[in-house]
């Protein structure tokens with residue numbers, strides 16, 4: 116296949132995803148945002164006459180779950196490799212005998228954006244990598260829709276081993292495995308954690324609120340902003356919900372961009 120044809124097919128794929136997500140138009144980047152033109156100076160702006168009143172930007176709704184505002188590592192800095200070493204050939208819970216491979220996580224060890232799902236599925240269990248099945252392919256497209264690449268972000272799950280028949284994780288399994296997720300978060304230090312799906316969000320936030328109420332809201336979580344959204348596997352079954360995920364992803368992109376504009380002190 117020629118490079119041009121492959122690029123064309125990738126472009127069509129992307130446009131289909133945007134369409135599925137409810138995107139009907141895209142803003143053309145301004146010359147100012149592309150650095151081709153200086154912003155208008157104050158006197159120039161004044162010469163254009165009184166500015167129209169602008170609606171105040173909506174402040175993100177943020178609430179702070181009391182149980183998630185702590186860092187229990189006492190300031191110790193670990194690399195992901197150290198955390199993985201410590202996990203070893205883990206036998207800490209009853210999922211060990213039935214798993215094929217531990218799915219620790221993958222991606223940029225200093226990612227600004229971290230995705231956290233519930234547990235590996237069959238494909239992930241076979242390959243030892245997170246989000247590699249059809250849902251994983253959709254997650255890759257979602258990441259690319261906000262102008263990032265999969266290798267820019269870090270992706271992992273609360274549980275590192277597949278529950279048999281993809282049943283829901285049980286509390287003793289979460290208790291055994293979650294400390295490793297906390298250490299991954301402390302090592303990566305993401306600015307934003309995107310919790311994927313009902314179970315992932317409810318477990319991280321220690322709540323039974325449905326994902327429909329949790330999603331789309333920034334919350335404080337272990338030094339990062341956490342935003343929950345629907346799981347890509349759910350989107351495969353309910354493609355109409357892609358629009359809401361697109362809204363959530365735009366919030367994440369806008370927040371990260373605001374950190375970059377604010378400079379290194381903020382980011």
Ligand code: SF4
Nearest residue numbers: 205208275276291292
């Ligand atoms: S799920 Fe976590 S705690 Fe349980 S065996 Fe796998 S790695 Fe160990």
